[in-house]
Amino acid sequence: MEQYEPDRLTPAQVAAMRRSFRNGSASLSRRSLLRASAGGVLAAGGLGALSACGIPAAGKTQGGTSSQDHSAQEKVVNFSNWPQYIDADKSGKRHPTLDEFARQTGIQVKYTEDINDNNEFFGKVKPQLAAGQDTGRDIIVLTDWLAARVIRLGWAQKLDPANLPHAFANLSDQFRAPDWDPGRAYSYPWQGVSTVIAYNKKALNGIEVKSISDLLDNPGLKGRVGFLSEMRDSIGMTLLDMGKDPAKFTGDDFDAVIARLQKAVDKGQIRRFTGNDYTSDLSKGDLAACVAWGGDVVQLKADNPDIDYVIPEAGYMTSTDNMLIPNKARHKANAERLIDFYYEPKPAAELSAYINYVCPVNGGQEELAKIDKAAADNPLIVPTKAMAARTHSFRALSEKEDAAYEEKFAKLTGA
Incomplete structure (x- = not known):
């Protein structure tokens, strides 16, 4: 040590x-x-x-x-x-x-x-x-x-x-x-920033959550689902769930995601779109499950044994601060x-x-284990090869796309 x-x-x-x-x-x-x-x-x-x-x-x-x-x-x-x-x-x-x-x-x-x-x-x-x-x-x-x-x-x-x-x-x-x-x-x-699905086991009360579809379609979660107000994370995770590649999607693909999320908003499935303030709602159980950032989940799990996360089979989004x-x-x-x-x-x-963000440095895990073994073994901090293989990034947008997509997303979220 x-x-x-x-x-x-x-x-x-x-x-x-x-x-x-x-x-x-x-x-x-x-x-x-x-x-x-x-x-x-x-x-x-x-x-x-x-x-x-x-x-x-x-x-x-x-x-x-x-x-x-x-x-x-x-x-x-x-x-x-x-x-x-x-x-x-x-x-x-x-x-x-x-x-x-x-x-x-x-x-x-x-x-x-x-x-x-x-x-x-x-x-x-x-x-x-x-x-x-x-x-x-x-x-x-x-x-x-x-x-x-x-x-x-x-x-x-x-x-x-x-x-x-x-x-x-x-x-x-x-x-x-x-x-x-x-x-x-x-x-x-x-650092890297992973986007995953987090949930409160007590609030789920036996409901299984493995995918974005579960968040959007399970009536047992109505009014207790959260999505992020960061467009690239919420849209990207939903694109993956719909079998689309966030690195290659089209305008029609984007519109299909907006329509799907709008349906969930209209029927009251999605409680709200949030920044990091979802953490309090998740800990209290007001949110049963939500799209979340890995760095938050690491901390929440340390304080609350009911908090956990899942990587959807369809994959997950990763962004970077550079x-x-x-x-x-x-x-x-x-x-x-x-x-x-x-x-x-x-x-x-x-x-x-x-x-506790994603370490972008090969060799960091061995040194991290000398400081904090649990952190070194946490795939939200040091992704395994299998986990890293399931990550996706949102493609770069032109200025025209950027303006159009943000406007549509803002209308969806009520921003």
Whole structure:
């Protein structure tokens, strides 16, 4: 068993802190925030909204824009991430893996938790990116659909493979080839996010739940079913249930899913569409079963033995939150060294032990077992090969599709 330093949390202390996060003011963590969909002003306005803001339509520019790299002279990395999305010491103010990176490299990390919503953050940095200006950030963490947008706009710098030996060697096959960034030329996953079916055994009272069809069609679950307000998760899981590939679906396929979900809404089968606030309803039994995120399920199961999950035979959805280097970043080489550091198995394991998302790093499981054997054996954190083979990703959307699909989904959910 790994010996913890005095200022580090033991696995039991981590579990206790997570419980306090859920019950107290610290509950606004990355997993507690709505993983905002591609709605809002960008989706509503589509290409027109982009052009009206002086932003070129996606696909009009290619490749990122670098600037003079000050990495050799300025030993710093400016890293923007989501709240509570990294390991922390007992005070919550220091991050042991970042401290270790600084010790090894002499590079200090200025770490800022200033990404609370994908669209909100994009609105904050897009004027600078559109104007070809430095955002003051060397690494930003964006959910895959927004990472795809930034890359298409030409606002992310191409990564130098020579600075990423661990990342190239250790990236899990599951995440190597997204259609929006073939070969991971511009991005590397920070963590993966699995979408599964979670249920409360006591609330089910003997009803068997194995598929999305069970959620939508079993009258015994009427009014006690939840779906996610993240379009790609709810639509993707239903596409799979209908025998469609989320990586290749058509507009007609999308409309068929909307119609199926609308029928369930109209008859009162679906209680509501939610962000992470489904966790309370599921724990209390107000929801008997729901579409859920794996990171939440890991925590809920630790606190409530009635909570469990199932991977549908049809498969499940996985998305990623991704590290990118924006245009004009001053410390590109330093940023690449930090990205690469998190693809070494030991730092990757320390991160996963704390936040419980899907570890994208081969070799992380062995190191994780030294810290938390239960976490290392949990397929929601380290998917087995068989489980990884059943995962699917939502295909990249054009701006026109994005706007149209979000509008239809918003009408369905009442957003």
